[in-house]
Amino acid sequence: MITIGYRDSSIPFSYLDDNQKPIGFAIDICSKIVEAVQKELKLDKLKVELNPVTSSTRIPLLANGTIDLECGSTTNNPDRLKQVWFTNTHFLTATRFVSKKSSKLSSIDDLKGKSVASTSGTTNIKQLTEANAARNLGINIIPAKEHAESFLMVETDRAVGAVLDDILLASFVAGSKTPDAYVISTDAFSKPEPYGIMLRKDDIEFKKVADAATAALYQSGEGQKMYDKWFMQKIPPKGLNLNTPIGPELKHEFAKPSDSPDPDSYKAM
Numbered sequence: 387m388i389t390i391g392y393r394d395s396s397i398p399f400s401y402l403d404d405n406q407k408p409i410g411f412a413i414d415i416c417s418k419i420v421e422a423v424q425k426e427l428k429l430d431k432l433k434v435e436l437n438p439v440t441s442s443t444r445i446p447l448l449a450n451g452t453i454d455l456e457c458g459s460t461t462n463n464p465d466r467l468k469q470v471w472f473t474n475t476h477f478l479t480a481t482r483f484v485s486k487k488s489s490k491l492s493s494i495d496d497l498k499g500k501s502v503a504s505t506s507g508t509t510n511i512k513q514l515t516e517a518n519a520a521r522n523l524g525i526n527i528i529p530a531k532e533h534a535e536s537f538l539m540v541e542t543d544r545a546v547g548a549v550l551d552d553i554l555l556a557s558f559v560a561g562s563k564t565p566d567a568y569v570i571s572t573d574a575f576s577k578p579e580p581y582g583i584m585l586r587k588d589d590i591e592f593k594k595v596a597d598a599a600t601a602a603l604y605q606s607g608e609g610q611k612m613y614d615k616w617f618m619q620k621i622p623p624k625g626l627n628l629n630t631p632i633g634p635e636l637k638h639e640f641a642k643p644s645d646s647p648d649p650d651s652y653k654a655m
Contacts, residue, residue: 391439391453397557416457422599442507456584472582481575577649
């Protein structure tokens with residue numbers, strides 16, 4: 387048996403459809419890893435269990451063996467590598483904020499003295515906290531349990547902004563009642579950072595299989611097709627289209643797969 391950790395609102399990576407079934411780009415990648423494990427172990431069938439995780443529970447549940455793979459929108463960074471491992475990078479994103487256009491906020495400094503939401507246990511809330519202290523902004527940071535809650539706080543005017551990965555912000559804006567009412571900052575809290583599928587630290591054999599499966603997927607044309615399915619076409623359940631073409635950095639990463647946590651290593655050649 388293999389247990390997959392999934393997210394309920396990380397569109398289009400890992401989220402629930404109308405039947406409460408986890409779907410998404412990261413879920414599809416994990417299916418390829420599961421296939422490879424089944425082949426490696428020469429099993430006729432490999433039972434897959436699905437277990438929900440949040441930003442705060444994903445690392446503890448992986449560390450204590452509740453889940454074997456975390457298929458979501460998790461940034462690979464040196465801090466996390468002390469506790470877990472990642473397979474090859476499948477996306478690059480930067481931390482930005484979303485706000486209502488009517489608020490007329492464009493830069494991070496514009497958030498001075500205001501209430502801003504971000505999800506607990508994420509690199510986003512960490513970067514927001516660091517920027518707040520470093521720039522002496524006096525922001526009132528409101529921690530949310532899940533990404534959808536962070537965005538809801540902006541929708542309902544409990545916060546002027548929500549700080550998350552830009553691609554997640556784009557998905558919430560696209561899915562909102564009034565997409566034209568929102569703007570995502572060009573000002574970023576971070577360089578583009580890599581997402582990876584998380585697995586247990588020190589499980590060398592498992593990582594070898596996961597790395598080989600993801601590298602084969604990205605280097606074949608199938609990786610690009612899978613990307614387009616989730617980022618360039620209408621996706622269930624609401625028929626959203628994120629219209630986010632693959633960038634040159636990620637294209638280069640797919641050609642030469644890497645599990646590096648260093649944002650500077652993902653330069654487009």
